[in-house]
Amino acid sequence: MRSSVPHTADHTSDRVSEKAESFFPRLWRAYDESGVRDRAPLAIAIVSVLFQQFPQWVQSADKVALYGPLPLELFAVGILVSAVLAASARTSRVAVAIFIAPAVFVILPGWTAIANHTWLALWTIPVAVLFREWWKSDLYSFYLRATLGIVMIAAFSQKILAGTYLNGFYIGYLGANGATTERMFSFLCSGDPTGPCVFNQMIGIFILAWQLIVGVLLLLGLNSLIFLAIEIGFLLGAGVFADEMNFQVLNIALLCIVFRFGMPLWLAALSIALLVIHLFSISALVDLVLSHAG
Amino acid sequence: MLDNIDIRKWIIAGLLILHIAWLGNHMRWVANGEIDSWKLGGYAMYTGPRPEVRLRVYLENRPDTPILVKKGSRYYLATYFTNIERAFRCADVPAAALLAFFDENRGLIGSNLAFIYSDQRVVGDPPSIKRGMQGMVIVTWQDTQTFTYTNRFCGNEHIASATLPEGLFATLP
Numbered sequence: 001m002r003s004s005v006p007h008t009a010d011h012t013s014d015r016v017s018e019k020a021e022s023f024f025p026r027l028w029r030a031y032d033e034s035g036v037r038d039r040a041p042l043a044i045a046i047v048s049v050l051f052q053q054f055p056q057w058v059q060s061a062d063k064v065a066l067y068g069p070l071p072l073e074l075f076a077v078g079i080l081v082s083a084v085l086a087a088s089a090r091t092s093r094v095a096v097a098i099f100i101a102p103a104v105f106v107i108l109p110g111w112t113a114i115a116n117h118t119w120l121a122l123w124t125i126p127v128a129v130l131f132r133e134w135w136k137s138d139l140y141s142f143y144l145r146a147t148l149g150i151v152m153i154a155a156f157s158q159k160i161l162a163g164t165y166l167n168g169f170y171i172g173y174l175g176a177n178g179a180t181t182e183r184m185f186s187f188l189c190s191g192d193p194t195g196p197c198v199f200n201q202m203i204g205i206f207i208l209a210w211q212l213i214v215g216v217l218l219l220l221g222l223n224s225l226i227f228l229a230i231e232i233g234f235l236l237g238a239g240v241f242a243d244e245m246n247f248q249v250l251n252i253a254l255l256c257i258v259f260r261f262g263m264p265l266w267l268a269a270l271s272i273a274l275l276v277i278h279l280f281s282i283s284a285l286v287d288l289v290l291s292h293a294g
Numbered sequence: 295m296l297d298n299i300d301i302r303k304w305i306i307a308g309l310l311i312l313h314i315a316w317l318g319n320h321m322r323w324v325a326n327g328e329i330d331s332w333k334l335g336g337y338a339m340y341t342g343p344r345p346e347v348r349l350r351v352y353l354e355n356r357p358d359t360p361i362l363v364k365k366g367s368r369y370y371l372a373t374y375f376t377n378i379e380r381a382f383r384c385a386d387v388p389a390a391a392l393l394a395f396f397d398e399n400r401g402l403i404g405s406n407l408a409f410i411y412s413d414q415r416v417v418g419d420p421p422s423i424k425r426g427m428q429g430m431v432i433v434t435w436q437d438t439q440t441f442t443y444t445n446r447f448c449g450n451e452h453i454a455s456a457t458l459p460e461g462l463f464a465t466l467p
Contacts, residue, residue, distance in 0.1 A: 061366030
């Protein structure tokens with residue numbers, strides 16, 4: 001009796017682990033072979049808009065007063081449905097058309113207040129409706145490449161125009177006034193955190209160089225997967241620093257379409273996880289951990 | 295059918311040109327201090343502090359006690375489609391917003407008011423971040439129905455008058 005119980009338990013756990021071992025490779029294979037991997041980036045891009053917009057909708061007294069809570073919830077469901085349908089070859093184009101409805105009726109009317117994330121989504125996602133199979137279209141992929149290249153160079157130019165990066169001022173400002181993650185480099189500079197500091201300057205110049213180089217390389221048509229991997233790494237790093245994962249997930253998803261790489265299952269799962277984490281904010285989670293550790 | 299038509303190339307080219315033009319114009323607005331750089335799709339977030347626009351309304355005879363204007367009130371909704379959160383820093387507050395304000399605050403009809411807007415900006419060299427006045431609207435009543443309002447934003451001054459609608463005037467206590 002004594003010996004049979006552990007034996008049975010071992011047997012059961014073996015079966016469970018065998019099932020698990022066979023389940024995940026099968027899921028992975030089905031995901032790749034069905035082509036969902038190719039269409040997942042657009043689905044994730046649409047989901048990122050939902051995660052970016054819906055919390056703002058329900059928190060905005062203006063928006064709630066104008067539309068009422070129920071219509072806002074219905075439009076959010078519409079975006080979610082569109083994200084799910086975007087993953088299927090049969091319905092992907094319809095999904096983009098569905099996405100356009102909340103974009104026109106809820107997002108665009110507040111055009112003066114919407115975040116840059118949403119602007120980028122509006123410049124990119126609805127255009128997919130022009131293509132029956134957007135995931136196979138060279139033209140759509142070129143359009144996204146050119147758009148992202150232009151956006152990176154615009155972000156670089158705006159920082160030069162503001163004059164707050166070459167001197168490290170803005171990094172110092174974040175170090176002194178930002179959220180927990182934005183203060184991660186503040187230990188490098190002592191004294192007045194907004195005063196001159198060579199480390200803040202170096203970080204500022206690095207960000208400028210990164211945005212300019214990526215923008216130029218995208219426009220030149222560089223198609224290396226190593227470049228994609230490095231860029232995803234940078235985006236995630238920047239996302240952690242700025243505590244802004246939403247915009248990064250959108251960029252990563254669009255880059256996966258640009259490079260015709262699709263979105264591996266692990267990256268799709270990571271993206272969803274990051275969007276959920278973003279709801280709570282990384283800084284809040286870090287603060288929580290630190291408060292328990294302290 | 296649509297897949298075979300080359301018009302898509304023209305649409306793509308048009309969108310790219312439009313996007314570049316929009317970004318160029320955005321930079322011009324930012325350089326002139328006319329807009330909130332975080333907004334309007336110019337990708338100029340994280341170049342300066344979030345402006346965090348603040349509105350305080352003061353009575354002429356009680357300058358120490360600001361009146362609260364709630365978000366979601368018709369004063370804000372009047373500019374929802376054109377300038378919510380004052381992304382256009384230099385734009386005038388329209389008569390429709392002021393009329394909506396008095397409709398929701400009928401007890402203030404006849405009181406001279408100042409609507410003061412402030413925001414955070416990077417100023418000076420070496421740079422620093424300060425909250426400063428973005429602009430104001432001065433409301434002066436001419437009689438029980440008509441008021442003059444003076445918009446002062448970005449060094450410009452525009453004076454205009456507005457009259458309460460008949461319906462609103464009729465319901466006054």
